[in-house]
C-alpha cells in the first residue's frame with residue numbers, strides 16, 4: 001500500500017528466470033511491460049522474453065544489475081534468500097512481501113499460520129533429526145519426515161511406515177536443516193487453489209484444481225470438477241490465507257481432500273504455480289497476467305473458467321509437436337529446456353466444449369506423450 005502505481009512501460013524485475021518467469025513475461029508484454037530476470041543459469045527459459053542477468057541470488061553485483069531502473073521486483077521461486085528480498089526492498093517495491101516469502105519458505109511456519117487461523121492441516125511437529133523415533137507417537141505412523149525448507153517435487157522427504165524406520169529417516173535427512181514430522185494423510189485427491197490479492201485488499205480466487213502426481217511430480221491438473229461445497233471451502237481457505245499474510249500477488253494453496261471430505265492444507269506457494277498453467281487458455285485472465293495486475297496496482301481480472309480444460313506436464317522430454325497440435329483444443333508450451341529425467345520441460349493445455357470431449361482429447365495427448373522418444377542417456 002502506498003507505492004505509486006508504476007508507469008505503463010514499467011520494468012518488472014523477476015528473481016528467477018525459469019518457465020514461470022517466461023510465462024510472466026509472455027503475459028506482461030501485451031500490457032506494455034518490460035522484463036529483466038536474474039537466474040544462475042545462462043540458458044534460463046525467461047531469456048526469450050526479457051534481459052537475463054546471469055548470477056546468484058545473493059550476488060550484490062547481479063542484484064544491482066537486476067534492480068537498476070526497475071519499477072518493481074517480484075519472484076517466481078520462493079527459495080530466494082530472505083536477505084535478498086530485504087536488500088532489494090530498500091530501493092524498489094518487492095511483491096509479494098518478505099512475510100509471504102518467509103512463511104512459505106518454512107513448512108513449520110506455514111502450518112503454524114494455518115493452526116493460528118484454525119485451518120486444518122495434517123498433525124505435525126518440529127523435530128530434530130535424532131529425535132524422530134521419540135516424536136513419532138505425537139503424529140502417529142505412517143508419517144512423512146520433511147525438511148522444513150528447500151524441498152520440492154517430493155525432494156527432502158522420507159516416508160516412515162513404523163517406528164522401526166524412524167531413526168533411519170532422521171539419519172537420511174540429517175544435515176539438511178530443521179525438520180518437520182507430519183502424519184501421512186490418507187487423501188482421496190490432491191487439490192490446489194489459486195488466490196490473488198491486490199494492494200487494495202481485493203481478493204479473487206480461481207476454480208479449484210484436481211492434481212495428479214507421479215513420483216512426487218505434478219503430472220496433470222484439471223479445474224472445474226469438484227463439488228460446489230468443496231469449491232467454496234477451498235476458496236475460503238485460500239482467501240483467508242492471502243488476507244492473513246497481507247499477500248499481494250498470486251498465491252497457490254495445495255490441499256489434501258480426505259475420505260471424510262475434510263480439506264487439509266499441505267503447502268503454500270507465494271507465486272504463480274504449475275497447477276495454474278491451465279489459466280492461460282482456460283480462464284478469463286491467466287494467473288500470470290493476474291499476478292502482474294496485482295503487484296502493479298492494476299484492476300484484478302475475471303478468474304472464471306471459460307471452457308472445460310486440463311493441463312498435462314511434459315516431464316523429462318517433450319512429446320512430438322505435430323502429434324500434440326493435431327489434437328483439437330491442445331496447446332503446447334515448450335520451455336526450451338534441455339531434456340532431463342524428472343525435469344518439467346513443457347506443458348500441454350487442452351480445452352474442449354464439454355468434459356466428454358475433453359476426456360477424449362486428453363487420451364490423445366496422453367498417447368502422444370507415451371510415444372515420445374526415450375530420454376537419451378548422457
Ligand code: AMP
Nearest residue numbers: 122144152153154182183184185216267
Ligand atoms: P510436498 O512437497 O509437501 O508438496 O509433497 C509432495 C507430495 O508428497 C504431495 O503432493 C503428496 O502427494 C505427498 N505428501 C506430502 N505430504 C504428505 C502427507 N502428509 N500425507 C500424504 N502425502 C503427502
